Amino acid sequence: MIEIDSFGETCPKPVIRAMKALQDPASEGSVRVCVDNTVAVENLKRLATSKRGTVAVDEIDGGWAVTIADVTAEAAENPAGDDAALVEASIACPVPEPIAVGQQVTVFVGSKALGQGAAELGHILIKGLVYAMSQADEPPHRIVFFNDGAALTCEGSELVDDVRELERRGCEVLTCGTCLDFHGLRDKLAVGGVTNLYAISEFVLGPDKIVTL
Amino acid sequence: METEVKLTKLAECAGCGAKVGAGELAQLFEGFPQTRDPNLLVGFDHADDAAVYRLRDDLAIVQTLDFFPPIADDPFTFGQIAAANALSDIYAMGATPITALNIMAVPEDMPKDAVREILRGGALKVAEAGASVAGGHSIYDDEPKYGLSVTGVIDPAELLRNDTARVGDVLLYTKPVGIGVLTTALKGELAGEDERALVEGVMVTLNRTAAEIARPYRVHACTDITGFAVLGHALELAQGSDAAIVLHADAFEFLPGVLDFAAMGILPAGVYRNRRFAEAEVDIDADVPLAVADVLFDPQTSGGLLFAVDAADADALERALAAATPAVPAVQRIGEVRPYEGAARVRVRRGR
Numbered sequence: 001m002i003e004i005d006s007f008g009e010t011c012p013k014p015v016i017r018a019m020k021a022l023q024d025p026a027s028e029g030s031v032r033v034c035v036d037n038t039v040a041v042e043n044l045k046r047l048a049t050s051k052r053g054t055v056a057v058d059e060i061d062g063g064w065a066v067t068i069a070d071v072t073a074e075a076a077e078n079p080a081g082d083d084a085a086l087v088e089a090s091i092a093c094p095v096p097e098p099i100a101v102g103q104q105v106t107v108f109v110g111s112k113a114l115g116q117g118a119a120e121l122g123h124i125l126i127k128g129l130v131y132a133m134s135q136a137d138e139p140p141h142r143i144v145f146f147n148d149g150a151a152l153t154c155e156g157s158e159l160v161d162d163v164r165e166l167e168r169r170g171c172e173v174l175t176c177g178t179c180l181d182f183h184g185l186r187d188k189l190a191v192g193g194v195t196n197l198y199a200i201s202e203f204v205l206g207p208d209k210i211v212t213l
Numbered sequence: 214m215e216t217e218v219k220l221t222k223l224a225e226c227a228g229c230g231a232k233v234g235a236g237e238l239a240q241l242f243e244g245f246p247q248t249r250d251p252n253l254l255v256g257f258d259h260a261d262d263a264a265v266y267r268l269r270d271d272l273a274i275v276q277t278l279d280f281f282p283p284i285a286d287d288p289f290t291f292g293q294i295a296a297a298n299a300l301s302d303i304y305a306m307g308a309t310p311i312t313a314l315n316i317m318a319v320p321e322d323m324p325k326d327a328v329r330e331i332l333r334g335g336a337l338k339v340a341e342a343g344a345s346v347a348g349g350h351s352i353y354d355d356e357p358k359y360g361l362s363v364t365g366v367i368d369p370a371e372l373l374r375n376d377t378a379r380v381g382d383v384l385l386y387t388k389p390v391g392i393g394v395l396t397t398a399l400k401g402e403l404a405g406e407d408e409r410a411l412v413e414g415v416m417v418t419l420n421r422t423a424a425e426i427a428r429p430y431r432v433h434a435c436t437d438i439t440g441f442a443v444l445g446h447a448l449e450l451a452q453g454s455d456a457a458i459v460l461h462a463d464a465f466e467f468l469p470g471v472l473d474f475a476a477m478g479i480l481p482a483g484v485y486r487n488r489r490f491a492e493a494e495v496d497i498d499a500d501v502p503l504a505v506a507d508v509l510f511d512p513q514t515s516g517g518l519l520f521a522v523d524a525a526d527a528d529a530l531e532r533a534l535a536a537a538t539p540a541v542p543a544v545q546r547i548g549e550v551r552p553y554e555g556a557a558r559v560r561v562r563r564g565r
Contacts, residue, residue, distance in 0.1 A: 012401030015478045039482040046478030046503070112405070120469055156402050183406075 002027040006035045014040040022076040029071040036063035051075045104141035106208040109149035134165040142172040150179035154188040163191045220283035262302040273369045277302035280360020288327040292334020293417040298515035299361040304424035305437040307373035308365035315349025318358040375436035376453025382550040383527035387423045388517030389543040391471030397481045398474045416515040422540035430530045431523035438516035442487045443509045451558040460548035462501045464565045475504040483512035496557035
């Protein structure tokens with residue numbers, strides 16, 4: 001259980017802090033958020049429902065304590081609980097070809113969405129997959145974000161924390177500099193380093209197995 | 214443009230979400246002396262979009278004032294949104310804007326460039342509307358605010374009111390829904406640049422094209438959907454017209470991600486204010502998802518026009534509006550006007 005003091009905070013803040021806390025393993029699927037307005041109470045109730053957790057509201061001095069509990073780690077990570085099954089499916093999705101033992105993998109991410117179809121679903125899927133890779137026994141050797149995928153390592157991306165986790169576990173995180181410049185994101189990069197097409201050509205022609213998402 | 218000032222961080226409530234609730238307003242004005250000037254065609258005894266005063270038999274002026282705290286981080290964009298929103302009330306009355314006055318509050322330490330950009334955004338939209346900025350007034354305040362008072366002209370015979378819908382009318386709406394939820398998600402950094410560009414593009418779009426296209430058709434009533442949300446404005450239309458309204462939950466076009474954000478509880482305070490005000494008169498079928506209902510109570514800063522059009526003209530108007538995309542961002546046939554038979558004024562049911 002993580003305790004959050006959200007007194008004095010309005011609209012999205014209490015919900016966002018609760019969401020982030022639920023993603024922290026230390027929460028063990030439950031948070032207690034103290035708020036001083038009914039809007040926050042109602043918004044937190046909706047968050048609990050979408051994460052398929054339980055919710056209890058207690059009156060406290062000057063406001064309410066909203067306790068959300070029994071949220072699974074998967075549900076905590078997903079932007080919307082209803083799509084939990086789909087994200088689970090993407091996590092379970094096997095890499096197409098068996099990889100030779102000991103061979104290292106470089107993953108290229110060229111889009112904000114995984115696969116063709118609804119962009120919103122595609123984004124949910126890529127988020128799920130990057131999270132799964134960050135938790136994998138053997139994370140990729142290197143991950144390169146390019147084209148529209150460059151935005152995923154920048155401020156405002158929901159994937160930043162999971163990519164940081166990849167980096168922490170030894171994965172080399174790189175984003176295409178030309179792509180950052182094109183989208184005006186050069187000073188918004190939030191995780192990893194910047195690379196260029198010379199380096200990328202070495203990766204492509206080098207010994208790593210290349211997987212393009 | 215790039216700027217160091219992140220305007221929405223300076224605002225507690227964004228855009229039309231900052232509007233005082235409709236119920237509270239009615240209480241505030243209760244018992245005030247009412248003017249009896251017969252030339253005041255629409256005044257404050259009506260919950261309409263603007264005041265209308267008749268100067269001659271064939272000429273009336275339409276006056277409106279709208280301002281709010283930043284709903285966009287970029288000052289130029291915020292200026293454009295505030296102006297498009299203020300001009301919208303003129304279009305909702307069927308009138309043509311002629312002049313506008315700026316109203317502005319800025320923190321003393323706000324960079325002059327940012328202040329200039331807000332005003333430039335406003336001026337750009339007023340010019341696009343074919344009107345002139347004729348002056349204004351500014352004060353210092355901790356929280357920035359900007360808007361305009363706009364004057365328009367109309368022949369009183371052409372006036373589009375919000376209390377004259379007729380039973381059998383079809384309801385057409387012109388912008389995608391969920392502006393308040395999506396801007397709240399952006400404020401929480403949950404949505405990305407694509408969504409930002411999309412929602413800001415919708416908010417800066419003038420309702421001019423939609424209003425002009427509608428002119429030759431038999432539109433019986435019109436309002437713009439702003440702070441009181443789809444359901445609040447639909448309720449005013451139903452009450453004023455002494456009719457009932459049925460809305461089709463599946464006929465709405467929502468901005469991307471909005472239903473997911475709503476389900477997660479990323480809802481601006483205005484949703485609950487609007488729900489409290491309208492709830493008693495609104496009947497939402499049990500099979501309509503809560504997220505959809507919440508978004509129908511979501512304040513729409515610089516929302517679109519809601520037309521109550523004669524059923525015989527509905528198909529033709531719908532086609533004409535759809536042909537004007539993106540100047541008319543999203544045409545939706547959201548419901549119809551029915552006879553009032555007691556109970557709830559507005560009903561939301563599944564289906565189209």
